[in-house]
Amino acid sequence: MPKTEKEKGFVDIINGRYKPRGVFHTIEKNQPIFDKDTGKLAGVTNPRDMTYIHSYGGEAPFFEGLGKGRLMATRCDNDKCETRGSMYQPFRIYCPDCLRKNTIIDMTDIAKTTAKIHSYIITHRSGAFNTLPKPIKFINVEFEGVVTILMSVLAVGEPEINKKVIPIFNTKAPTYTITDLRFVVEGTSKSELPEGFTF
């Protein structure tokens, strides 16, 4: 049963500190576990219902960008770095070689024109808390000029290695998580996109 607004926890930052409001956990009694064959006590349940608070830190521009239909990446521009010019998607705050702060760049257009599938997998299984529709079509996406390979999901179409794909964004009701970014195969029409998503 989804929680009502009154049952949820929210967090603001005020004067540089987290200020939680609402409900962050509910208390539920332990329940005994009996062995049905012997009738003896074996243990207890320990119910937990918690909400974590998490900082995106320097990656926040990436997650905020998704809700605005932009795919942000980073690039090392340090003249003294031997891998200068490397573009990173996933977005890396620091260059893994020189450890200088990378430059944030907008690679939406690169993604729209060069994204293709490096590998993929389709699974009908998921873990608790999954919000994606099943089956989940995992794809790993290569972009021209990017030294890494982004993991995402294919929302429309069938995956194949080297197939061109186009990013779509959850701009109508962003969750500010990686699930706001998905891909569709080239040629997908606007009407085929999942609810809330735009090119």
Add this chain to the structure above:
Amino acid sequence: MIKFSDKQLKIPKLMRPVYLATVGMSKFDRAFPETRTEELCIQAFTAAADFVNMTPSELKKYIHTCYYGHFADHFGDQLLGEAVIHDRLGLDPLGNIGVKTGGATGGSAMWEAVKTVASGYSDCALALGWERMDEVPTDEGNHLISAAADKDWETPLGHIYTGYYAVMAQRYWKIFGKEEDSFRDTMAEIAVKNRGYARMNPHAQGPLKITIEDVKNSPIVAYPLRALDCCLMSVGSACGIVCDEKTAYEITDKPLRIYIAAGSHTLRVADRRNMTIPLLPNETTETYKDLGTRFPGSDRYPGFTGFLAARMAAYYTYRMAGVVDPIEDLDVIELHDAFTISDIQSYEDLGLRPYGEGRDYIESGDGYLINPHTKKQGKLPSNLSGGLIGCMHAVGATGLMQIAEIGYHIWNRWDEIHEPQEKWDAFGREKPDDWTSLQVKNAKRGLAISHAGVGSHVTTTILMDPNHLLKED
């Protein structure tokens, strides 16, 4: 492009020889609803004491430092679980520390124990691992495992770790396996082999007498992987005790030399950058000059098809121990067969076959105890314990179980651990009528690999009969 400096490629050196004195392991199973974790750990430790004809109290008197491998605290809702086990083993007030490197946790605990003895800090160290994955519902367990992926970039995508792993299998299947039916059969053969070997192991949780067709007809988990291609989820404990030479010979008259090294690579496969292949002693640049021609699409290394961490761990350990060709120099091996296809990938990382040709290790019969083609002993039998597919994958204990199993072969005491009817009875398991000894004849050297997730951490452990070393100290 990743580049290593000469200093980073230095071959590790132990400051004095280190020996494996004894090992032990518990029963492994999917769940132990009426057994506490400490009971399983004590079972493993007691088995290690029994193995050298000591009481646990006598064996404990030698131990100076303890390394505990337990990966997933969040499954048990218990932080500092290591302190609980340490106390229950009665090893306070000795120094102890927990080690957590995913599926490589057991191997990493041993890595630390060996280094502490090699340095002279301790003359005797315990490496003991366990895992408890039965105390949450399966879907929540899947979520908790997926928390070992990147929590912002991967976990929200389905909360299912198999998905993050299987993309590598898909790429290997397409590029190196060429989607051939024969390759699919080879994958299935690994599952048949390992589950079949597990039938001879009373500790094993997943013994099955199955056929290639059974594997190929089992439910799809994530194509091309099917249920019988995948490892088990387990509970249990295993341990090993390492010593300097003097202490080792006080505990046993036949300790084994131990060499171990580790490698690592990105937590997210997404972050893998290109590099040239680090070569093992049995390879040259010629080995890979036409790899991209033979296997179109294999131009990225390690890409999604190799495990750089495993390659680096082997790179270091082979040279530490004097291994030139693992097929010729080793007699038995335990691999991290999390999935049939990743087992094949690891043959290449370890140089059992060059990159792209891993399948031949199985197809040639080299990986069997009895080569099905020649009917003679295979050149390098693998996973006679049953591996992760047939025996267990109790994460923090897995690498230590594999080290123990290699040890039993070199000690020539494999039968003593796996044959007694009393053990089958005590574990509540039926000994098969066709029970057969899997003891590798004249085993002098062996290797165990311990591997985390998509390859973030890997250790390789080499055990040798001290009278059959390959290299002078």
